Structures are given as C-alpha cells and as structure tokens.
Amino acid sequence: MDSQYSASARGDNIGGVSPKPPHSHLDRNAPSAVASAYGGISTPATPATPKQTSPVDGIQMYSRITMVGEGTYGKVHKARNKETGQIVALKQMRIDMDREGFPITAMREIRLLKQLRHPNITQIFDVVPESGNAVCVVMEYMDYDLSGLISHPQWDPEPAHKKSLMQQLLEGLDFMHARGILHRDIKGSNLLVNQQGQVKYVDFGLARSFHHSRMQELTNRVITLWYRPPELLLGTTLYGPEVDIWSLGCVLLELFTKKPAFQGQNDIDQLEQIFKLLGTPTPTIWDSLKKLPWACYMTPNTRYENRMRLMLSSKMSASAVDLISWMLSLDPAARPSAAQCLGHSFFTEAPAPLPPTSFPVSGDWHEYESKAERRKRRQTTTATTAKQRSQVPSND
C-alpha cells in the first residue's frame, strides 16, 4: 500500500509501553547506546542484559543479500550471518529523537518485539548499531508477506490453507491482546509468511498498551486508512482491542476476495466504502454512534443496505461470512474478541486447518517485490505502446 495511507502517529501516545529511560551512563543519542540497552536475546521474565557490541563488529557480522522492504523508518534486507550462515532480516531504523532527545518509537518497537514471544509473532534476535543515526534490528527472516501473496495472480490457497492462516492470525492477536498490547497497524504487509506456512505479526511501530478494565484516551490517527475501523474515522479516542479485530477482519476478507475490501481515498470516502458494503448504521445497529465526535457531519445521508452476504456467498462458506461479518460489526461493542473468534464454528467444521506449503514463488515475495514487478510491467506496457504508436504509418 502506498505510503500516503500509512498511519501517522508513530511518535505519539507512548503511554504504558514507553521504554524505561536508559541509565544515565548511556549516551542517549548514540545508536550503540540504544542497541546495547535493547540488545541480546532475553526472555520476558529476565531483564535485558546490556550487550557490548561495537558499531563495527555488530553490523559487519552480516552480509546483505537483497532488499525486501522499504518502510517509513528505513530499509529491510534479507541478510546472512557470516559466521553461522543463518539467513536473517535486518530492519534498519533511523533513530529520530523525540523532544527529550530519546528515540521512543524505535525503542518501543524493539521492546515490544522482545516481550512478545509467540509462534505467530516475528522473533527478534539482536539489535546492532549502524553507522549514522541508525540501529539494525536482526529478526527471523520470513519469505513472504500476506500483501505480496494476496496480490500474486498465481497464489490460490485451498480453503483449509486460508483457515489455517486465519487461525494463526487470531492466535497471535489473542496472545497480544491478553498481554495488554494493541497492534494498531494490522494490514497484509505487516503479516509475514514463511515456507512452512506460518504467519507472523511484524511492525510494532504503532503498538501500545491498553488496560482491560479502564479505557484510556488514545489518538485516532492510527491504522492505515483502508484497515481503519469506522469509530476511529468518526473521531473516537476511547478504544481497545476491537480496533485490531476490525483490521484483521479486513485482511481475512481480502484473503478470499484478493483485493482490499474498503479502498477509500480519504477518511470520508473510506466511511462511504464501508457503509456501501455493510449498510448505513441505524441506532438499532449502532446506538452509541451519535456520541462520536464527528458523527453528525461525517455519516453519509445515503441509506445503504448490508450487501455482505449477497456479495460474498459465492466466495466463501456461510460460516466464514458469518465470522468475518462479526469481526466487521460496525458497532465496536458488538465485535468479538480474538478468543471468541477462535471458538467460532468455522474452525470446527470441515475442512480442518492446514498450513499452506506451496507458494507461487520459491522465495522472497513481499509487497516490495510485488510493487516492483507491477512497476516493471507498467513500464514495459508503456514502452510497447509507444513503440507501436511510432510504427503506425502517418497519414500526413
């Protein structure tokens, strides 16, 4: 997805997950200080042991093979550990200092990735300083991302494969939510897949903690537009895990339809797209809607009917439509938790979930390669058309 749709709150609302400031002996502005403070692999129970990595040794341990992603904060490369031969992902992060001269965003992401150890969350191995104002996060390498796979014309997973991906994604989300973490940027390019058919969350740059018992004020400028739930588009600042459930519901729908469900050009258009498929909300469907800050001037006047079942019954089973419709409830209070989704009859009826193990490309297919391929195809078409035009005999 284009960067114009990227969520815009990377540096705010640090709240409960803000990392502890480093001890005063650390140079707060040096990449090596950040890498040392968060380096080494530690289990959540044991505090991170500062690892003495010099800028040269750390990054020189790896040879970059190819670029697989270009994010807001730096590039992601597939790389090889020169000593062990292990293939890893290197995510470069520029260290942008906040007002207090502290790289909160990068440290928050690193800290969360280290805390959350689960088969469906990308594992972080190390953090090494790079020259300039950057650190590199060394992570397990994943061959594909879901956005790249979904847009690949030859990727056609069986129903059992889709079910497995859905189950794994819900298990990862249930784990995160149970630990009080909201992801806040769930979309295909932040869901990585490996050749064993495992799917894992990545990119915790917008994540933050929440309290199960009491809602806190949070920014509504999060989540990439096409995956942003209606209550955030309508200005709510009080929300919880149900925002991630909406985004994941959008991704699951995309698994079946092969295209993003709601492709708005701006916030108002995004709401319109949502209501066109799910129906314009009435007080019976979403009673608290009228209390949302921007409800009176952003809700469209047009009355749309819910067309979800009509549009999707040919693409998926009735229980899949039922589960995804539940996740895409307009009223956030009506959305299920990840644990409730996992208990849905969709997962117990045939076929049984089976991780996909055959892919259209043998390795490296992310949103990045998929976009590059599309660009190449467009350029070839333009060049061919231009050539054909120049060969048309002139009538002058």
Ligand SMILES: Nc1ncnc2c1ncn2[C@@H]1O[C@H](COP(=O)(O)OP(=O)(O)OP(=O)(O)O)[C@@H](O)[C@H]1O
């Ligand atoms: N561990 C990994 N293995 C393989 N590819 C990865 C890995 N981590 C990230 N990528 C690829 O790099 C892309 C960018 O990474 P990531 O989303 O973490 O960066 P970002 O700067 O937060 O990006 P954005 O702002 O575009 O979301 C991902 O969409 C994915 O395709």
Ligand SMILES: [Mg+2]
């Ligand atoms: Mg990302």
